[in-house]
Each structure stands twice: as structure tokens, then as C-alpha cells.
Amino acid sequence: xxxxxxxxxxxxxxxxxxxxxxxxxxxxxxxxxxxxxxxxxxxxxxxxxxxxxxxxxxxxxxxxxxxxxxxxxxxxxxxxxxxxxxxx
Numbered sequence: 654x655x656x657x658x659x660x661x662x663x664x665x666x667x668x669x670x671x672x673x674x675x676x677x678x679x680x681x682x683x684x685x686x687x688x689x690x691x692x693x694x695x696x697x698x699x700x701x702x703x704x705x706x707x708x709x710x711x712x713x714x715x716x717x718x719x720x721x722x723x724x725x726x727x728x729x730x731x732x733x734x735x736x737x738x739x740x741x
């Protein structure tokens with residue numbers, strides 16, 4: 654899947670609308686195989702991004718868990734460490 658799509662659930666502070674839309678855009682790009690749609694497909698592409706954004710927003714803000722919220726800074730540091738181990 655796209656490397657730019659990140660887990661957005663169970664963070665403190667919660668995912669922003671911009672983060673959710675960015676993930677939806679990456680998802681639609683991956684599905685369509687196009688980073689930028691042709692002019693004739695632009696409306697369809699944009700509508701798909703809007704629909705995926707709405708569904709993702711509903712999902713992310715409806716999930717419940719007993720786990721404590723994750724800290725963004727800590728998760729970013731863990732990702733950097735994994736990358737350092739993987740690529741040296």
C-alpha cells in the first residue's frame with residue numbers, strides 16, 4: 654500500500670481533517686493508478702476523494718478502544734528508528 658497512508662486512529666490529539674483528506678487522496682491515487690487525473694476524469698477523481706474522506710472521517714472518529722491514545726512524537730521517533738535499522 655502507499656507509504657504515505659498513516660494510521661490515524663487513537664492519537665492524541667485526534668487526526669485532523671487535513672490528515673484524513675491526505676490519506677484519502679493517497680488511497681484514491683493508488684486505486685486509480687494516477688497521481689493526477691486527466692482533465693476529463695478530474696471531477697470523478699475529486700468526487701472519489703471526497704467520498705473516501707467522508708468514510709474515513711466517520712471511521713476514525715467512530716472507533717473506540719481501551720488502549721491509551723498514542724503520542725505522535727513518540728510514534729514518529731519509533732518510525733525513524735525502524736528506518737535507521739532497516740537502511741543503516
